Amino acid sequence: MRSLKYHFHARSGTEQYQKMRRLIEVAVVLTMLMMMKSSLATSDEGLLQLDFYKETCPLAEEIIGRMVEIAVLKDPRMAASLLRLHFHDCFVLGCDASVLLDSHGDMISEKEAGPNLNSIRGFLVIDEIKSLLEEACPLTVSCADILAIVARDAVYTRGGPRWMVWLGRRDSLKASFDGANQFIPAPNSSLLGLISNFKQQGLDIQDLVALSGSHTIGKARCLSFKERIDQVNPIEVHSYDKYKRYNTFRKTLRSTCSDSGRDSELAPLDLKTPSRFDNHYYINLLEGKGLLGSDNVLVSEDEEGEIIKQVWSYASNQDLFFDSFVKSIVKMGNINVLTGHQGEIRKNCRLINNY
Known part of the structure; x- marks a missing residue:
């Protein structure tokens, strides 16, 4: 019985992945057509938008949603892990995907900080999503927006609500190891500590x-x-x-x-x-x-x-x-977002583009 159940999940995951690959092929064609009609869309300074990728990467949210379904099908715990990534990102520097950066040179990754070390996970899922989006719409969808959409879809896969995600975030050029140690709430925080911590984030x-x-x-x-x-x-x-x-x-x-x-x-x-x-x-x-x-x-x-x-x-x-x-x-999801010409759109969520 166990082998049959595993075979079902494995087959379902494969079928989902094949559907997603066909989706990417459609996305590439649509993106080329849209970009012939319109220049690259950017958000107004300091503002996020609904349907931000409507013309530049029209199937971005559908691709992300399919990949989240596959990830949660393989590992049901992944839904909570992906949601948590969005929290841990936004509470340090803002919702800018700084949590995804690996250590490089003098920069110490937020992944190495106490609240994150051997705790947060799901980075490989984000890597896979980013790789597919780069294939469909190169240098278009930010890692920060991926985290926001992934959080929504992760909640939805577990029976929670679904909402419209405001988009147009850009990616940070730095991480904050000290900020991760300071601003992410501890599991033994007092109520006053939690209130103060949340207040610092608005x-x-x-x-x-x-x-x-x-x-x-x-x-x-x-x-x-x-x-x-x-x-x-x-x-x-x-x-x-x-x-x-x-x-x-x-x-x-x-x-x-x-x-x-x-x-x-x-x-x-x-x-x-x-x-x-x-x-x-x-x-x-x-x-x-x-x-x-x-x-x-x-x-x-x-x-x-x-x-x-x-x-x-x-x-x-x-x-x-x-x-x-x-x-x-x-x-x-609006905490200290980077928009317009701030930051960058990373090609690889683990590294800034000039590395």
């Missing part, structure tokens, strides 16, 4: 709570949450019934992270529906079952009670969560 408390819902998919290493196993916060667990449920939750985590030698073992951020983008993350928070400390502080450290109200709203209304998430991730 995001408010409502954005914080909505974007935290991305933890409805994906996994985390034991090292990121091991303190949760033996620590009980009386604010989180204020009734005997809730304590019993929480104790069962801790036993589950303990079975995964039984000793220090298993720090790299993985546990789902949402134990109930780990592979589906839904509102169970917020239900988990209300039961004291958020995996990371930085998740649970949304409830346990909210002295004013306003955040808890928002958590309750999302826990009881998935459509409301989806609407809020879309608004906040679109807002996040």
